[in-house]
Amino acid sequence: MQHIGIFGGTFDPVHWGHLLVAQTTLYQVPLSKVIWVPSLNPPHKKVALFKNRWEMLKLATRGNSAFTVSSIEAKRSGTSYAINTFMDLSSCYADTHWYWITGLDTFQTLPRWYRGRELVQMCDWLIAPRQLGGETTDQSELICKQVEQQLTQQSLTIRWQLLDIPLIGISSSLIRRLCRESLSIGYLVPESVRSYINTHNLYSDKSE
Ligand code: ATP
Numbered sequence: 001m002q003h004i005g006i007f008g009g010t011f012d013p014v015h016w017g018h019l020l021v022a023q024t025t026l027y028q029v030p031l032s033k034v035i036w037v038p039s040l041n042p043p044h045k046k047v048a049l050f051k052n053r054w055e056m057l058k059l060a061t062r063g064n065s066a067f068t069v070s071s072i073e074a075k076r077s078g079t080s081y082a083i084n085t086f087m088d089l090s091s092c093y094a095d096t097h098w099y100w101i102t103g104l105d106t107f108q109t110l111p112r113w114y115r116g117r118e119l120v121q122m123c124d125w126l127i128a129p130r131q132l133g134g135e136t137t138d139q140s141e142l143i144c145k146q147v148e149q150q151l152t153q154q155s156l157t158i159r160w161q162l163l164d165i166p167l168i169g170i171s172s173s174l175i176r177r178l179c180r181e182s183l184s185i186g187y188l189v190p191e192s193v194r195s196y197i198n199t200h201n202l203y204s205d206k207s208e
Pocket residue numbers: 008009010011012017018021101102103104105106107128129130168169170171172173174
């Protein structure tokens with residue numbers, strides 16, 4: 001049996017935080033493969049073109065044979081929901097134990113996901129610690145347990161594991177803000193992604 005993780009997100013743009021999270025799952029779980037799934041139309045966000053986000057992911061993951069970038073979401077129209085992504089992907093792989101990779105902020109919203117009940121039971125959940133709402137200490141374990149409790153109240157049992165990595169204070173919004181302000185994003189994203197952003201003049205629109 002193979003162990004595969006799905007890492008969904010907007011990746012607008014992909015940054016070193018994402019890459020460290022994915023890489024950690026390869027040796028801490030361990031997973032044999034991580035499928036990166038950029039979303040087409042996420043329910044709550046306005047995002048850059050799918051093509052740009054997908055190309056930056058390809059550049060960032062190039063050279064790591066355990067990473068695959070999926071364009072599965074571009075083949076569907078309408079809002080991107082995780083359950084649809086999972087159904088589509090899982091039908092392509094036989095004999096697989098599935099994991100869903102997420103940062104703590106996203107994991108916190110799981111009890112409210114569209115058809116989340118089904119997804120909770122079909123995957124193991126790998127959670128990356130993340131600083132939330134100005135917290136100065138790492139409350140990740142506690143927050144995961146609170147999510148588990150909320151799901152238990154909905155009669156759901158979740159299998160989850162907190163990844164053992166330091167808090168990484170990088171976000172795509174930080175990168176976009178730095179670009180808007182014409183400040184350096186060096187060492188926050190891979191050099192290939194920084195160069196792509198410059199060449200395509202992404203995130204420079206001051207009105208965003
Ligand atoms: P934005 O700042 O636009 O909200 P983001 O940096 O959170 O973007 P996403 O593409 O929305 O990036 O994130 C995809 C997944 O990666 C989410 O589950 C998110 O929680 C997780 N993630 C992103 N950055 C980090 C980080 N620095 N540490 C841990 N998890 C992260």
